[in-house]
Each structure stands twice: as C-alpha cells, then as structure tokens.
Amino acid sequence: MEHPVASGPQHDRTGYLAAEAEADEHLIREAETITVALGRMFPGLCEVVLHDLRDPEQAIRVIENNLSGREVGDSATELGLARIADPQYPSVIQNYPNRFPDGRPVKSTSIGIKNAAGEYIAALCLNLDVSVLSPVTLALSNLVATDAEHREQPLENLRDRNARELRRKVEALAAERGATPRSLSRQDKKALVGQLQGEGYFDWRDAAQTIADLLGVSRATVYNYAK
Numbered sequence: 001m002e003h004p005v006a007s008g009p010q011h012d013r014t015g016y017l018a019a020e021a022e023a024d025e026h027l028i029r030e031a032e033t034i035t036v037a038l039g040r041m042f043p044g045l046c047e048v049v050l051h052d053l054r055d056p057e058q059a060i061r062v063i064e065n066n067l068s069g070r071e072v073g074d075s076a077t078e079l080g081l082a083r084i085a086d087p088q089y090p091s092v093i094q095n096y097p098n099r100f101p102d103g104r105p106v107k108s109t110s111i112g113i114k115n116a117a118g119e120y121i122a123a124l125c126l127n128l129d130v131s132v133l134s135p136v137t138l139a140l141s142n143l144v145a146t147d148a149e150h151r152e153q154p155l156e157n158l159r160d161r162n163a164r165e166l167r168r169k170v171e172a173l174a175a176e177r178g179a180t181p182r183s184l185s186r187q188d189k190k191a192l193v194g195q196l197q198g199e200g201y202f203d204w205r206d207a208a209q210t211i212a213d214l215l216g217v218s219r220a221t222v223y224n225y226a227k
Contacts, residue, residue, distance in 0.1 A: 024115050028052055028122050031113055032062050035124060039064025047127040051080050053120050061122075067129055068100050076123075083112050083120040098127060102213045103167075105130040131171065132180055163210050166201055170214045182216040189215050193225035202226065 031050050039048035047067040051059040059076035076084070083089045091112040098106040106127045113122040173192050174181045184192065193211065201207055208226075212219045 020115070020117070024054070024121050027113065027115060028061065031122055031124060035062045036064050038126065042128075045129055045132055047129070049125045049127070051076055051123040051125065053080055053084050053122055056081060056084060067104075067127065077125075079110050079125075080123050083123060087114070087118055087120060089120070100127070100129070102216075103163075103210075163206070166196075166204065166207060166210050167214060169196065169201065170211065181214045184215065189217065190225040193222055197226045 028050070035048050035050040039046065043065055046065060048062075048064045049060060049070070050062040052061040053059060053076060056076040058073045059080055060070060060072050060074045063070060063072060079093065089112065091114070093108075093110045096108055096110075098108040100106055107130050108128070109126045111124045112120045113124060115121045170181050170192065173195060174184055174188075177184060177188050177192075179188070181189075181192075192215075196202065196207075196211065201211075204210075208219050208222045212222045215222070
C-alpha cells in the first residue's frame with residue numbers, strides 16, 4: 001500500500017527554502033564567471049575577489065589575479081560584514097583608497113550582490129594596484145616637461161625623510177629603468193639600494209624595511225645590497 005506524500009505548510013516552507021538556496025547559489029556561480037573574466041582582463045594590475053557573504057568565516061569564493069596574498073576560504077572584510085548586518089548598506093562603494101598588506105597603494109571598488117529577497121549574499125571587489133601606474137605617470141611627466149636643467153643633479157640630503165617620500169624615490173628610480181620596484185632585476189635592485197644609501201635615505205630608522213617591502217625582498221637582502 002502506497003502512502004501519500006506529506007504535504008502542508010511545513011513541507012511547502014522547506015521546498016521554498018530549498019528553491020531559494022538554489023537560486024542564490026546560481027546567482028553566485030554567475031558572479032564567479034564575471035570575477036574570473038574581469039581579473040583576466042587586467043593581469044598584474046587589478047585583483048578581483050568574489051566574497052560569499054552567506055559564510056563570512058570562509059567568504060572568499062574566487063580570487064582572480066591575486067595581488068593581496070589572500071586565499072580562497074579566507075574571511076570576509078569589514079565591508080562584507082557591514083552588508084551582512086545591514087541590507088540597506090550601499091550596494092556600491094566606489095574608488096575608495098586602500099592598501100595591500102605590503103603597503104602598495106590601491107584604488108578599490110566594492111559591489112554588493114542581493115538575492116530576490118533583498119539580502120546581500122555576495123560582494124564583488126576590484127582592487128587596482130596604483131603603484132604599477134606610477135612609472136607610466138612619471139614617464140608622461142618627463143615627456144611633457146620643458147625645464148630639465150637640474151634633472152641630473154642629485155637631490156639634497158635631507159634627514160627628515162618619511163615612508164611616503166622614500167616610496168616616491170624608489171618608484172622614481174625604478175621608472176628610470178622602465179620598471180616597477182618589484183619587477184627590477186637583482187642587479188638593478190642592488191644598484192638602486194646603493195643609490196639610496198649614497199643619498200642618505202638609510203638615515204631614516206625604518207628605511208631598510210620599507211625598501212625591502214617595496215622591492216619584494218627581505219630586510220637582510222637590502223642590507224647585503226647596501227654593502
């Protein structure tokens with residue numbers, strides 16, 4: 001004897017929740033495709049990350065063109081948590097300043113993704129590595145400059161230097177070699193460190209660590225280059 005399939009409010013509710021979850025998952029899978037495509041459009045320049053806000057402890061679902069060193073399964077950022085807590089949180093936060101863990105400047109945009117119920121279930125984040133563009137900016141400035149009288153003279157030896165000034169100096173020296181600080185050859189990095197030392201930049205207490213972060217090498221390597 002066949003038994004009738006159970007039906008009623010509870011059964012209908014379970015079916016509704018299952019369908020809703022399936023729709024949310026489909027939406028996130030579509031966002032995965034967009035994430036990968038955007039990242040591959042800007043290799044070496046723009047990191048694109050998809051956060052699954054349904055699981056904030058393991059939110060990163062896809063990270064394409066990884067520039068921040070994070071991994072799939074890492075937790076949500078502060079913006080992600082804010083969206084989880086408040087469905088009225090702005091859906092787009094655009095062109096805000098940010099930084100990668102190694103200090104490189106970033107321009108970021110975060111786009112919240114809502115399901116049919118109006119709940120944030122994901123966020124698509126783009127992180128543009130602004131430091132990569134510095135050599136291009138400097139090259140264009142040099143191209144249109146009309147007064148190059150003192151360009152070859154060394155800068156004066158100022159003792160009150162800070163990290164921002166040091167970063168500009170390193171990026172400028174790398175740009176003169178047609179590269180970014182991290183993409184320089186070992187020989188060019190060694191020459192760059194030697195020039196910084198000769199101009200007194202090592203007088204600043206944290207200079208060696210800052211230079212190491214900019215060049216993508218260890219602090220010990222910087223000191224070896226400086227010998």
